[in-house]
Amino acid sequence: MSVLDMSKSIRRVAIVGGTHGNEWTGIYLVEKFQKSPKAIQRSSFETVTLLANPAAIAINQRYVDRDLNRCFDPQDLNNATLTGYENTQAKAIAAALGQNDASKVDFIIDLHSSTANMGLTLLPASQHPFNLQLMAHLCAQNPDVRVCCGIQSHQSSPMLRSIAPFGCTVEVGAIAQGVLDAYRFQQTEQIIHTILDYLDAVNNNNVQATSSSLMIYQSIESIDYPRTKTGALDGMIHPQRQGKDYEPLEPGDPLFLTFSGETIVYQGRSIVFPIFINEAAYYEKGIAMTLTEQQQIKIAEIV
Amino acid sequence: MSVLDMSKSIRRVAIVGGTHGNEWTGIYLVEKFQKSPKAIQRSSFETVTLLANPAAIAINQRYVDRDLNRCFDPQDLNNATLTGYENTQAKAIAAALGQNDASKVDFIIDLHSSTANMGLTLLPASQHPFNLQLMAHLCAQNPDVRVCCGIQSHQSSPMLRSIAPFGCTVEVGAIAQGVLDAYRFQQTEQIIHTILDYLDAVNNNNVQATSSSLMIYQSIESIDYPRTKTGALDGMIHPQRQGKDYEPLEPGDPLFLTFSGETIVYQGRSIVFPIFINEAAYYEKGIAMTLTEQQQIKIAEIV
Numbered sequence: 001m002s003v004l005d006m007s008k009s010i011r012r013v014a015i016v017g018g019t020h021g022n023e024w025t026g027i028y029l030v031e032k033f034q035k036s037p038k039a040i041q042r043s044s045f046e047t048v049t050l051l052a053n054p055a056a057i058a059i060n061q062r063y064v065d066r067d068l069n070r071c072f073d074p075q076d077l078n079n080a081t082l083t084g085y086e087n088t089q090a091k092a093i094a095a096a097l098g099q100n101d102a103s104k105v106d107f108i109i110d111l112h113s114s115t116a117n118m119g120l121t122l123l124p125a126s127q128h129p130f131n132l133q134l135m136a137h138l139c140a141q142n143p144d145v146r147v148c149c150g151i152q153s154h155q156s157s158p159m160l161r162s163i164a165p166f167g168c169t170v171e172v173g174a175i176a177q178g179v180l181d182a183y184r185f186q187q188t189e190q191i192i193h194t195i196l197d198y199l200d201a202v203n204n205n206n207v208q209a210t211s212s213s214l215m216i217y218q219s220i221e222s223i224d225y226p227r228t229k230t231g232a233l234d235g236m237i238h239p240q241r242q243g244k245d246y247e248p249l250e251p252g253d254p255l256f257l258t259f260s261g262e263t264i265v266y267q268g269r270s271i272v273f274p275i276f277i278n279e280a281a282y283y284e285k286g287i288a289m290t291l292t293e294q295q296q297i298k299i300a301e302i303v
Numbered sequence: 304m305s306v307l308d309m310s311k312s313i314r315r316v317a318i319v320g321g322t323h324g325n326e327w328t329g330i331y332l333v334e335k336f337q338k339s340p341k342a343i344q345r346s347s348f349e350t351v352t353l354l355a356n357p358a359a360i361a362i363n364q365r366y367v368d369r370d371l372n373r374c375f376d377p378q379d380l381n382n383a384t385l386t387g388y389e390n391t392q393a394k395a396i397a398a399a400l401g402q403n404d405a406s407k408v409d410f411i412i413d414l415h416s417s418t419a420n421m422g423l424t425l426l427p428a429s430q431h432p433f434n435l436q437l438m439a440h441l442c443a444q445n446p447d448v449r450v451c452c453g454i455q456s457h458q459s460s461p462m463l464r465s466i467a468p469f470g471c472t473v474e475v476g477a478i479a480q481g482v483l484d485a486y487r488f489q490q491t492e493q494i495i496h497t498i499l500d501y502l503d504a505v506n507n508n509n510v511q512a513t514s515s516s517l518m519i520y521q522s523i524e525s526i527d528y529p530r531t532k533t534g535a536l537d538g539m540i541h542p543q544r545q546g547k548d549y550e551p552l553e554p555g556d557p558l559f560l561t562f563s564g565e566t567i568v569y570q571g572r573s574i575v576f577p578i579f580i581n582e583a584a585y586y587e588k589g590i591a592m593t594l595t596e597q598q599q600i601k602i603a604e605i606v
Contacts (some may be wrong), residue, residue: 027538032562043400115479135430178583182539182560233331236485257485280481294513 002130010166010199012046013103014097015192019069019112019160020281021056022177026111029192030099042196044203048105052093052160055085060178062281069110075157078176098163107194107199108167110160113184115235115280116289117243118173120144120187125168132299135168138191146190146246148217148275148292152153168195174243176279181270216300217246217273217292224286226256226264234258237278237288245275249291256288313469315349315398315501317408318495322372322415322463323584324359325480327412328491329383329473335492345499347506351408355396355463358388362394363481365584372413376461393463403467410502411470412495413463416487418583419592420546421476423490428464428471435602438471439457439514440501441494448494449549451520451578451595477546480583517602520576520595527589529561537561540581540591548578552594559591 017026030049033040040047051057053068054186064085071090076082097105108125122138122145124131135147148171150157161167168193170191173182176187203206235258236242241249248271249255266272274289276282317348318336320329320565333352336343354360364371367388376392379385400408411428425441427434430531438450440540451474453460464470473494504510528539538561539545544552551574552558560565577592579585 028562115482126514174479176477176583177481178586179418179581180536180539181543181581183545185539188543233483236483236488239485240488242484242486259331278482278484280479283481 009108009163009203010045012048013107013109013162013196013199014048014109014167015040016050016052016108016160018051019110020057020062020067021053022060022062022180023111023113023175024180025113025172025175025188027051027057028180029111029185029189034187040192040196044200045106047196047209048103050093050097052110054088062177067131068240069112069160070158070242072160073156073160076158093160094163095108102159105164106166108161108185109195110167110169111188111192112169112171113175113178113181114171114276115175115247116173117274118171118275119146119246120177120184120191121146121148121171121275122191123148123150123161123169123171124268125157125159125164125166127297128166129300129302131166131168132214132297133207133210133302134166134195134198135216136210137207138194138297139221140209140211141194144187146217147214148219150219156168168170171201180270211223211299213296215294215296217275218295220272220291220293222276222282222287223255225283225288233283235262235264236267238263240276241274241289245277246273248272249274306406312411312506313348314406315351315406316350316410316412316499316502317353317467317470318343319353319355319411319463321356321360322413322479323370324356324361324367325363325365326476327415327481327483328361328416328475328488331483332414332481332488332492332495335456337540340408343495343499345503348409350499351406351533353400355413356389356392358392365480368522370584372415375463375465376459379461384545386516395409396463397518401483410469411464411467412498413470413472414495415472415474416478416484417474417476417579417580418479419581420474420548421578422449422549423473423487423494424449424451424474424578425494426451426464426472426474427470428454428460428462428467430600431469432603433467435517435600436510436513437469437498437501438519439517440510440512441497442517443512443514444497445494447490449520450517451522453522481593514602516599518597518599520578521598523594523596524574525579525585525590525593526558528586528591529559529567532550536586538565538567541566542594544577545581548580548592549576551575552577 017030034060046082055064066086068086139145175181235256238257240254255266271290277289320333368388369390478484527574530535538559541557542558543557558569575594580592
């Protein structure tokens with residue numbers, strides 16, 4: 001059985017780093033691949049690399065004007081009034097990798113890191129069975145892999161990964177911004193090779209096993225830190241929750257510690273699994289963590 | 304026995320945060336103290352607070368033009384040609400806290416955090432016996448405390464802490480830039496109170512015990528990452544060394560992993576104790592880590 005209609009075989013893959021300019025894992029991996037392109041070549045498709053936000057990389061900041069990884073909503077890509085650096089960059093990237101017949105890619109691997117203890121997390125670009133089969137394969141290869149699915153549909157996603165039909169974000173952590181962590185660097189490099197090998201096997205109709213289901217963490221909602229009436233930060237992740245991404249959060253468990261020493265507990269009704277806990281870039285977005293549910297989802301057959 | 308000539312009693316103490324604008328522990332602690340000043344009041348001295356680099360805090364960056372904590376060398380403070388934001392700020396802080404009779408402080412606590420796994424490190428402003436007695440007291444109160452001494456003499460130090468006769472930097476980690484870690488926040492708050500209580504006891508001639516010696520980590524040298532011929536980064540902290548601040552480094556131990564996969568080992572002749580391993584702000588300073596030696600030093604009697 002093929003996991004992909006061969007008329008839609010993978011012809012071009014993009015490995016993207018530096019979508020956020022202070023997440024060094026992807027930046028230095030892409031630079032490594034650019035110096036040694038043979039490592040990412042496979043016989044059945046072309047692999048291209050991209051440093052997505054060079055101006056942000058140059059100043060070691062997440063972005064210049066606006067988060068590039070929130071600029072790929074089709075409405076924004078078609079909005080001529082959006083002319084800031086990242087909006088312009090997003091349009092150029094979407095045109096090159098998503099729209100131009102000569103250069104468009106079928107699969108994007110977008111490399112990120114987080115100050116949250118995300119371990120080795122994959123965020124598929126969509127829940128298309130092809131993406132989910134790949135996720136199941138990667139989970140089988142490496143039990144440390146966790147798969148997280150967002151609420152957004154593929155069509156309206158503002159993420160860079162959404163401009164290709166297939167792909168995923170790789171999110172590793174905890175890593176501070178502007179540093180390299182060799183263990184996570186190697187882990188990211190390894191999973192890129194596993195993905196490339198899988199895509200090559202798909203093209204060669206040589207995928208040995210397929211899965212009928214997959215365990216994912218489905219995002220439910222994001223919650224903010226305690227704030228004062230004027231919106232200033234009024235507390236922190238509770239010390240018993242700090243670094244505990246993917247660990248079950250039960251009703252009544254400590255969630256935040258206010259600056260005055262008060263513990264705020266989780267008041268939901270069911271067990272959830274928080275992720276992106278204390279991500280530095282999300283303070284300004286009003287996100288202290290994202291709550292997820294574990295779900296065993298069926299993978300539809302590919303017809 | 305008094306640990307301080309009472310003619311030199313502590314009259315004014317400054318608690319400083321935000322010397323680096325992206326090290327939030329000190330910033331939010333100072334803001335907390337500014338809202339609740341009673342917490343840091345003691346009967347025998349005045350406590351003042353300062354956010355040292357408000358422009359850097361506003362943009363959540365270490366600095367605007369230049370590292371403020373390298374601007375306090377007396378030569379620079381007296382150099383009228385240095386007119387950048389941090390040089391100007393340093394002169395204003397030195398004038399207020401170090402030179403103006405009405406406002407100058409006897410003791411500075413400068414609050415920092417590091418992306419390196421520094422635990423709870425104290426860097427005394429000088430090896431004056433008074434500072435060392437305090438360090439010994441803090442080590443006795445909390446076995447997690449480590450004391451690190453630099454190479455620079457007090458007189459030529461460019462650090463903010465050097466503008467007062469006594470004091471120390473508190474350096475906690477690992478904390479990513481631009482986040483709060485509640486455990487380290489509480490730990491820093493606790494040691495501030497222990498310091499204030501000790502200074503109050505000194506003023507009241509009520510210090511119960513003194514120490515004749517102290518175990519310190521003495522800085523020997525800082526070493527840089529592997530670099531290419533053009534100076535670009537060519538490797539990372541070795542995964543076996545990442546996060547292992549204060550753990551002994553023996554000749555032959557792995558130190559770096561180059562991007563091409565080569566392990567670089569430590570080629571020194573004696574056991575050293577690296578600190579500030581993978582501090583984000585030190586990549587630009589050419590510092591991958593600072594090597595220290597453990598030393599048991601004698602504390603001279605105060606006459």
